[in-house]
Amino acid sequence: MLSDPRFSSDRRLPGFPSLTEDRLRAAPARRTPLVMMDPPEHGSARRAVVGEFTVRRMEALRPRIQQIVDEYIDAMLAGPRPADLVAALSLPVPSLVICELLDVPYADHDFFLAASATLLSLSAPARERAAAAEALHVYLAGLIARRREHPGDDLLSRQLAKSDDIEALVSLGFLLLLAGHETTANMTSLGVVALLGHPDQLKAITTDPSRTPAAVEELLRYLTIAEFATSRVAREDVELGGVLIRAGEGVVTLGNAANRDPAAFPDGADLDVARGARHHIAFGFGPHQCLGQNLARLELQIVFDTLFRRVPGLHLAVPADDLSYKDDATIYGLYRLPVTWDAA
Template identity: 65%
Template sequence: MTAPALQTTRRCPYAPPEQHTRIRDTDPGISQVTLPGGQTAWALSRLEHIRAMLTDPRFSSDRRNPNFPRFTRERPGRQPLLQTMIQLDPPEHGPARKAVVGEFTVRRMAGLRPRIQEIVDEQIDAMLAGPRPADLVQALSLPVPSLVICEQLGVPYHDHDFFQTRSATLLSRALTAQDRQQALTGLRDYLRDLIAKKAAEPTDDLLGRQLAQGNDPEDVLSLAFLLLFAGHETTANMISLGVVTLLERPEELAALREDPARTLPAIEELLRVYTIAEFANARVAVADVEIGGVTIRAGDPVLALSTAANHDPSAFDEADEIKLDRGARNHVAFGFGIHQCLGQNLARMELQIVFDTLFRRIPTLRLATPADKLRYKDDALIYGIHEVPVTWEESA
């Protein structure tokens, strides 16, 4: 019997697809589904099962494996144009991550805080000086993380339209494999030229430091792609979603304004509730493994239904409720295990600075379009909102 097709559309922005919840709430919480690429894969939906899978070396991240879960009908086992560290298994993964992990320590992130604050203030200044309503996505959500990661990497920000357009293509499920291949080729060639220039004329930025340490330029290229791609799309979408959520909850927003210590717990809750990279934790079994009483055979594709797991009632009290003071950090919005998101400290800090600054500087900010009329990214691999029209009252 053919496994049911994987549902990818949420029943509302705050909730996983009904199918995912149904799988989670029916023992054993593991079921087979048919992916958009045509494969049959195991779907894990409970937090404990997903965390166990993500820390088990018998599950591989290598996209070159012909059985790795695919969301498009691309040729199985096709050699990727770029093999980033999130696609590496031990022992190759450890040295690749170690080479760059020092760039993302809490201490180094604290050193970036003043510059990020400047960037946020500059973007809000520009938004206030422009027409109303403004699109928050273009005015703030995209520029802030894009500027931050460009400065960190040493990528010219004036090229942001080029890499943002191609990133959006790579994340779309609606476009063809050829479209994505062209976008990836364009990004790869752009970054290769940039790295060659940095090799010829050393720069004091993350990519320049990687080259100065003697790392292979092709390894630096794959790192640059990963950080540039992941470093703006995810945070940009969380800014937009977070602002909409807070504007829809004026009493809780007022509490955040009065006590900024509430912001970080609220960010954790927003990360948990939305889980925007919900299908990022895919793997392929390389040995027989039993999880939750189900035997997953070597070669079986495995998908983590991360949004369902982050709404798991066995892990979170009143899991479907948004409790901005919850502050739980046992979610898998940033993944788990050795591939847990490298830039999570940076993402949290950017979100904190944006939310605190935006609502302090524009206390009358409000949505210019009702939240239920906004266009959510149901067709993308990273969840978010296409546009967020906002307006505000002129200050006296």
């Protein structure tokens, strides 16, 4: 279904399934965002930016990402115990990385983090979501206008060299800022909890870090935090799995269920870092598969390897049942993750 052009990604179409009735009005409407485009518009827009996220380009970032992770772990170890791993590591690492990719002043990250949290909330009033979207739009428009006058060596400047469409770049920047930190931050926190809860699985990667890439794939499958990112609406009558879906009807795709389908993943409810789960759909599938998946994989590998190597005695500072989960957000995660560690 995710690769079938008879299903549309355009959230503005009648019948498109939405978790909140007014969610579409909170999105910037000046240009169609990449995630809402259908062919042929989507193909050309994606090709213009996909080269920014190749494996080779992301690997070139490894030394800088390693430096960022080490610096935040240094600060955490020098601070009080327990620490909130979300605030100390999970959130700032991908936030700083995406800021540097876009050359967004990190001093402004509190602003876009707050705006992102509002936009991803299922409980925030529509007027607050709309205000957050407008504030982000104004901020990015100003940033891109300044970049046009003074280009640099960053993603937005390189895109400006290809196109002078400010509104299209604002839409792209909006997407990258929103998706570029929130998903990886939540995967980091939830991945740490999952590994701490499965010490045998954790030992497998701490004793042999070459297993970490496979462990990251398994964690992505096991957690599948962007559960509703791949919903669609039928453009015409389609039979799917023996069920007739009428034109105009929405389809909610449950990636978490697919990633635990026993036909694809035997014993899918179990975490098994040796599984070899690369064929999961945590990043979606088809034309809209996540642009930043190579960056997310790299960040997660570096964080897990570095954190558990440098803080081998890391453990939860509260019972697992007391953790604060994001049950009211479109991207699943943790609000806080209190951790502590054995003294050196």
